[in-house]
Amino acid sequence: MKARLLNLRRTLSALVALTTFAALMGFAGFPGAGLVHSAANLSPIKIGAAGPYSGDLSKIGLDGLNAIRMAVEEANAAGGVRGRKIEIVEADDAGDSSKAILVAEKLAMDRAVLGVVGPMNSSTVEAALPTYQRAGLAIISQSATKPSLTETGYKVMHRICPRDDAQGPASAEFVVEVLKAKSVYIIDDKTAYGQGLSDEVEAALKASGIKTVRSQITLEDRDFSPILTRVKVAKPDLLYLGLANPAQAASIIKQAAGLGISVKLMGGDGLKEKDQLIAGSAGLAEGMYVTTIGRAITEVPEAAEFIRKFEGKFGAMSVFSGQTYEAARILIDAMRRASADPSKLTRALVMEALGKTAGYKGILGFPISFDSKGDVIGAGIYVYQAKGDDFVLVR
Template structure:
């Protein structure tokens, strides 16, 4: 695969060439029809929504993404003469039970012409049919369940590879790179965690020694830990999110299953500092994870410096992907695609460099370029290990 960094160019720069600019916009949580005071090429109050967890146990992932969206919007708005775009957040708390109501709010707010999100696969399964019926485009920076692209939705797009690429890559990394032969697979029963774990199971074949399932919100994993010990596994793959993943890792290590006895491998949903916090830095050391996302520090252009300046911290998981997703929508608005119908058509034919990759979609909304990376916890920080070639 060609280097994504060499292909990437500042996505913001593309927007600058397409439109002149103005003052910086801020968050907008209001709803209602777009006012009639704006020009036809720039309606007053035009907005991009962000749909994902901003509070709740998985909020870190959503905040990372919304920061990327807001950075793209702020840079767009700062250009002289730019159509001023607002950000409307929809906090799902990562709970798919809230997704239907939130999606209906999106549809009912005529100012919102496009969505970055939904962030999670479970909420995407609920919200995307509603967006499809209303004709409002959604570009997810992180929902990876492969089945999302198989529903015939015309408004569904994502800027990263799905779990049909991550699952085989994770299995290959565990067996070929780590050399593990007895893998215990655990999922959290969510649309995302179980879906990915099932793909890993299939690709491990006879090297999978046992399965188990936990629940979101679970804190006591003693029965699972005992079963892992009894199985003789040399590695664990956990499909799920960082709150449960971190506690599971902590309890495995406290039971005497040290990193040299049992490799702990997890996924992009657990690729967050929250995993280190929940497990404790010492227990988390050496933990591994896979993600169909570019290492944030490898993003192209000035993204890393701009993000760090804006938020006082380096970009984290999916910040760059969310920036790319927002930039696609902003470039469309800059070209006068300010209705939901026109912006959807614009996204379908999009083909420009972003900060993570060349941004182009097939007829199912999947990206034209895919990569999967392995990461590890080192010195309490999550750092890139290597790109995985799953072919």
């Protein structure tokens, strides 16, 4: 009995010593630790990061993931969400619809996940939306542009990129007024993004009386000679590439050169990737036009700091790095606004606050607000051209 009591006392004193030590370390470790003591004791908030981190689209995906990491690191350094730390749950969908559903279910099951940045592709968003809707888990996509995504009444859906039905007519206008092309050959890759964008572009071109021919490839295709032979014979004024993978576009451009095809080139926002399109095509993409949603953030003064930090850490940015960073920051901002008491944060509150995002000024060069469907308001479409080793704004 006595031995036991002694043991107990020893344990108690050890505990006291430990707590004192921990508290001292805490105060010494970082100032303000005492202030947010209660909040810091709360479990961390988790943010899902869904995107293609392996497979064909992994370059874009991983650069996006790095941008999310940066946004979260910065937010945590600034106190997290009212004192609660933020953690990232990586959800690799490999750009594949069926995997997108699986990782959505994984995120939905983890009750600590209160919001998701991504998925990045229209096809993966489309596939995973019902799952996120059932879980009441808000998503904010940086790059899914298919129009129907916000038209089917899914309340969880938000995006900060304009839709293809804005990009389509703008592209067609440029083709008609500036390039004065009479015939256009369109190749799409059967993805929700590539096919959807191409549908919009084709419809807008046809409405302007332009002759169009359309063919499809798949993301897995490596040999484009058969389709390019068709292009060669059709002799279009412009070849439009509605593709999700800039590396694939570069490969098409190189193979076209091997077939002696020389034609003006144009593509959507997904192809504006320096490393893969310009370097990857060994300069053959010179003169190619790409439409973008919003201005390149390299031209936005507010983004200079982000670019310097990002490129210093991870190397050259991909087309969606800035948008992904912004999407993550908007989500975190919504979480901070969602509830004054960080312990009472729920998915529903985060979703509500995210939907109410209005006039958010970040690095994209325009204030971001969502309409009732979750579409972004205020973004414009710009046309860039590949010149030398970069893209320059032409319209």
